[in-house]
Structures are given as structure tokens and as C-alpha cells.
Amino acid sequence: MSDQNPVFIPGPTNIPDRLRRAMQVQTMDHRSPAFAGALAPVRAGCKRVFGTETGEIVLFPASGTGGWEAAITNTLSPGDTVLVARYGMFSHRWIDMCQRHGLDVRIIECPWGSGAPADRFAEALQADSGHEIKAVLVTHNETATGVRSDIAAVRAAMDGAGHPALLMVDCVSSLASMPFEMDGWGVDIAVSGSQKGFMLMTGMAIVAVSPKALEAVEAATLPRTYFDFRDMLGAYANGGFPYTPPLQLIFGMDESLKMLFEEGLENVYARHTRLAGGVRAAVNAWGLRLVAQSPDLYSDTVSAICVPEGFDSNALVNHAFATYGMSFGTGLGEMNGRAFRIGHLGSLTDAMVLSGLAVIEMAMADLDYPITPGSGVAAAQAHYRATAGTQRAQA
Numbered sequence: 001m002s003d004q005n006p007v008f009i010p011g012p013t014n015i016p017d018r019l020r021r022a023m024q025v026q027t028m029d030h031r032s033p034a035f036a037g038a039l040a041p042v043r044a045g046c047k048r049v050f051g052t053e054t055g056e057i058v059l060f061p062a063s064g065t066g067g068w069e070a071a072i073t074n075t076l077s078p079g080d081t082v083l084v085a086r087y088g089m090f091s092h093r094w095i096d097m098c099q100r101h102g103l104d105v106r107i108i109e110c111p112w113g114s115g116a117p118a119d120r121f122a123e124a125l126q127a128d129s130g131h132e133i134k135a136v137l138v139t140h141n142e143t144a145t146g147v148r149s150d151i152a153a154v155r156a157a158m159d160g161a162g163h164p165a166l167l168m169v170d171c172v173s174s175l176a177s178m179p180f181e182m183d184g185w186g187v188d189i190a191v192s193g194s195q196k197g198f199m200l201m202t203g204m205a206i207v208a209v210s211p212k213a214l215e216a217v218e219a220a221t222l223p224r225t226y227f228d229f230r231d232m233l234g235a236y237a238n239g240g241f242p243y244t245p246p247l248q249l250i251f252g253m254d255e256s257l258k259m260l261f262e263e264g265l266e267n268v269y270a271r272h273t274r275l276a277g278g279v280r281a282a283v284n285a286w287g288l289r290l291v292a293q294s295p296d297l298y299s300d301t302v303s304a305i306c307v308p309e310g311f312d313s314n315a316l317v318n319h320a321f322a323t324y325g326m327s328f329g330t331g332l333g334e335m336n337g338r339a340f341r342i343g344h345l346g347s348l349t350d351a352m353v354l355s356g357l358a359v360i361e362m363a364m365a366d367l368d369y370p371i372t373p374g375s376g377v378a379a380a381q382a383h384y385r386a387t388a389g390t391q392r393a394q395a
């Protein structure tokens with residue numbers, strides 16, 4: 001199939017040529033001062049993107065899942081209680097990981113399409129007068145349902161209950177695309193990856209750790225070696241890594257950060273809002289509905305779209321790929337067969353998004369979906385025309 005088309009899966013995202021070129025570098029001695037010189041600005045730049053001055057950035061050669069594991073194994077001990085809400089595939093997988101690590105997981109079950117329920121967190125935390133709960137885990141942007149949760153509200157629930165638990169946040173599919181305020185929201189550990197907002201290949205878990213979380217590392221007894229924050233921070237202090245680093249990805253990160261800062265983080269966020277607005281206008285024009293239950297929950301990086309009764313979203317995604325060579329996201333977990341996803345994050349312009357909307361519209365028309373061909377594209381065009389000039393192209 002064509003490798004000319006952008007992908008519309010919600011990560012890994014399209015890699016701009018500038019970043020592909022930046023990663024084409026010859027091997028360098030990772031124990032040399034030159035490597036130390038390359039690493040330092042990457043960690044400093046990441047701090048800006050996470051919105052932290054006091055946090056430490058730790059980069060693991062791993063994917064986001066490795067970041068989850070680093071977060072829990074560095075700060076918790078077997079049998080510790082954690083509080084988590086389940087409202088999609090990724091919150092579910094983090095829960096599963098906690099259970100497999102022998103943690104006592106208190107799960108707040110929520111309908112898929114809803115977000116982190118700050119009121120129910122508040123109730124659970126207020127009832128926990130003995131402070132058994134050691135950490136609250138939240139998925140900021142649930143990629144399976146296209147739902148963005150309010151992290152500040154979760155922090156307010158914790159503060160309202162006077163609860164000292166750590167706040168751990170998965171921002172794998174939101175960081176560098178939607179606003180994230182680690183310090184402002186009182187996040188203790190934030191976990192992300194290289195292959196979404198940073199527009200790079202998969203392979204680096206990017207973790208930000210607050211001073212409070214670093215204190216918890218000393219008492220925590222879950223086993224960890226590869227993911228030990230202390231080994232990593234100790235090695236950084238000497239300018240390197242405790243093991244062989246993914247050199248090319250670090251060069252890619254440096255260039256990615258430059259691109260993000262050249263565009264301006266606020267402009268990056270505004271571009272994602274605008275791109276998402278066009279996709280939502282198309283969904284509305286097709287007469288379909290989003291999995292996300294209400295506008296305050298709509299994600300600016302991914303839209304999960306319910307297919308009409310009697311249709312199979314897997315068949316739609318397969319048809320779009322087989323016939324037009326374009327990739328869209330399938331429905332995950334509870335949404336398997338019931339929803340498809342359009343990823344609209346990373347290196348994208350409105351013109352690129354319009355191509356994706358045109359293709360999925362053709363695929364729906366081919367499969368006799370009850371939509372009017374052209375209606376979604378026209379609605380998105382109207383949105384982009386009305387908001388033109390609010391984005392700088394970035395590709």
C-alpha cells in the first residue's frame with residue numbers, strides 16, 4: 001500500500017521529514033562528552049513540555065507501557081493500594097499491570113466514553129482516613145474513546161480530602177498536543193512516549209517525576225532494575241545512561257522539541273483544537289456520534305466514532321486500508337467493531353485531515369453507510385475556512 005498517505009491512527013503518528021533526517025546520524029560514543037551535550041537540552045526541553053520546573057525527566061528506551069511500569073515500580077511496594085478509574089482500554093491496561101505487580105487496585109468502574117470522575121475519587125479518598133491509598137492513577141487522554149479528563153479536578157479532589165497519595169498521570173496521547181501542566185496540576189509522575197505528539201518513532205518512554213515521587217523511591221520495594229529512576233538519574237549526573245541509549249531517538253527528540261518551540265506550544269495546542277474541530281464537524285454532518293459523552297470530554301488528538309447499528313467498524317477500517325491505502329484506528333476493547341478512530345495529532349495540517357475525512361467518507365459510502373458523500377468534508381472545510389489563519393502549517 002501507499003506510504004505516501006498520512007496515517008490517521010492515534011499514534012504512532014506521521015514523522016516529518018525534518019525529524020527523519022535528524023535521526024539519520026552516525027553512531028556516537030554514548031560515554032563521550034558529545035553525548036552528554038546532546039542529552040541535556042532534550043531533558044530541559046521536555047520539562048517545558050510537561051510544564052514542570054521542579055520535576056526530573058527520565059528517558060527509557062521503551063514505549064509508554066514501560067513508562068507505566070517505571071512509575072509504579074519505583075514508588076510502590078507489593079500490596080500497596082492504588083485508586084484507578086476504568087473508562088477505556090488504556091486505563092484498563094494500567095490497572096492490569098498494577099494487578100500483575102501485586103498491588104491492591106481499587107477500581108472505580110465508569111462507562112466507556114466518560115472521563116475520570118473527580119467526585120467519585122473525592123468520595124473514595126475522603127473515606128480512606130487511614131491513607132491506605134498510596135497512589136491515584138489517571139489516564140489524561142483515553143485513546144480508546146477519545147476522552148480527555150480533567151486532571152486539575154482530580155488534584156482538587158485529592159487536596160479537598162487532604163490526601164497525601166501520589167498522583168500519576170498517563171499523558172501518552174496528550175503530551176505535546178494538548179496543554180499539560182505537571183506543576184500546576186500537582187502531578188507526581190507523568191508518563192508519555194516518543195511516537196505521538198513528539199512525531200517520532202516508537203522507542204522512548206518519557207517520564208517526568210516530581211520531588212515527592214523521588215522521595216517515595218527510597219521506601220518502595222517493588223522490584224525494578226532496568227527502570228530504576230535512581231540508576232538513570234545517577235547516570236545523567238555523569239552525563240550518560242546506565243545502559244546503551246537510543247542515540248538516534250535522542251537526536252530526534254532534540255529536533256522535535258525545536259519544532260514544537262518554533263511553532264510555539266500554545267500554537268501547537270491551538271492547531272490540534274482546530275484540526276479536531278473539523279473532524280467533529282464532519283462526524284456531526286455524517287449524523288454519527290462520538291464515543292465521548294459530552295463536549296467537555298472531547299479529545300483534541302483522537303476522535304472515536306460510533307458506527308450505526310448493524311455495521312462493523314473493523315470492516316470499515318479494513319476497507320479503507322485495502323482500497324485507498326489509508327490507515328484509521330480500529331475500535332478497542334468494548335468498542336471493538338462498534339467504533340473507529342481518527343487520530344488527529346502530531347504532524348498534521350488541515351489539508352491532510354481533509355484527505356483523511358475524504359477517504360473515510362468514500363469507504364463509508366462504498367459500504368452503504370447512511371451518510372451523504374461529501375457532507376463531512378464540506379463541514380470540515382467550513383470549519384477550517386472559518387478558523388483559517390489561526391494555525392501555522394507544520395509538516
Ligand code: PLP
Pocket residue numbers: 011063064065066090139141142143170171172173193202
Ligand atoms: N496510554 C495511552 C493513553 C496510549 O494511547 C498508549 C498507546 O497507544 C499507551 C498508554 C501505551 O503506550 P505504548 O503503546 O507506547 O506502550
